Amino acid sequence: MLKLIERLGPVEASAASDTLTLPFELRIRGRLKAESDAGQALGLFLDRGPVLRDGEGLKAEDGTVVRVRAAIEPVVTARVSAGLPLARLAYHLGNRHVQLALGEDEKGGWVRFPPDHVLEELATLLGARLEHHNDTFDPEPGAYQQLGHAHAHDHGHHDSEEVEVAHEHSHEHSHEHSHEHSHEHGHDHTHGH
Incomplete structure (x- = not known):
């Protein structure tokens, strides 16, 4: 088993010898036994800390680098008008102390979260249109973690x-x-x- 012991932050795909695709619920753990995308047995022995990000490199004891990939999983994307409505949506959902992904695309700004009927009801009350689909869930890092x-x-x-x-x-x-x-x-x- 390859023991991954160090977080490297974002790395280019070419810098890694293998990848590890995990859903959000497993990317929040520091200790984990998993199988790489190439079938290699891996053990994560990391400090407890921030969520493993899509594109983050993990270094093994022998120097091997494995790149984390966010899995495609069920998500809800809430869309509302840009400006104050979007800020209000992000504020109220964030006030529920849940992980949220924020972004924008050709359709405008959005807030994304794992399926949750309470959050979905709140988003609807705030005027958001909900899209249930499969995509990656890579939540916004905390302000202090962005450093x-x-x-x-x-x-x-x-x-x-x-x-x-x-x-x-x-x-x-x-x-x-x-x-x-x-x-x-x-x-x-x-x-x-």
Whole structure:
């Protein structure tokens, strides 16, 4: 069995010796036994982290690279007018804390998710037209994950310190502003009488 132990991020097809096609529900796992598209036994031994993306490379202990492919599976694509209706649709569906794919094509913008009657009903209430079909489901990465796994891993502590400093600064600024404003308002009020 070939042990895949490292995420490489996006790789060209020519850089990989084999491919591994998985549905979304298996691309969210860090530990998995599978068979490559060429029939080779594979074991994924990865850190828990972001969803394996379509086109992402995985490196084996011996240096072999296997490229992940998103499987064709049942999906629902919700379409609504561009602009505020599309933003509202993405906002309300995203508020359900589910994975969503976002995109656009010749028909306009869309939001895609696995079949789910609650999400489908909500999308319909928001004016979306639903298309039930088979396609890849490659959800939008979280905003922090878009920085890249290596960046988050290598500089995680540094980023956390920056967030703390920014938070403390904002808090102090807000506190001082509120305090001064309240004090001045109270002070003016006393002199007014």
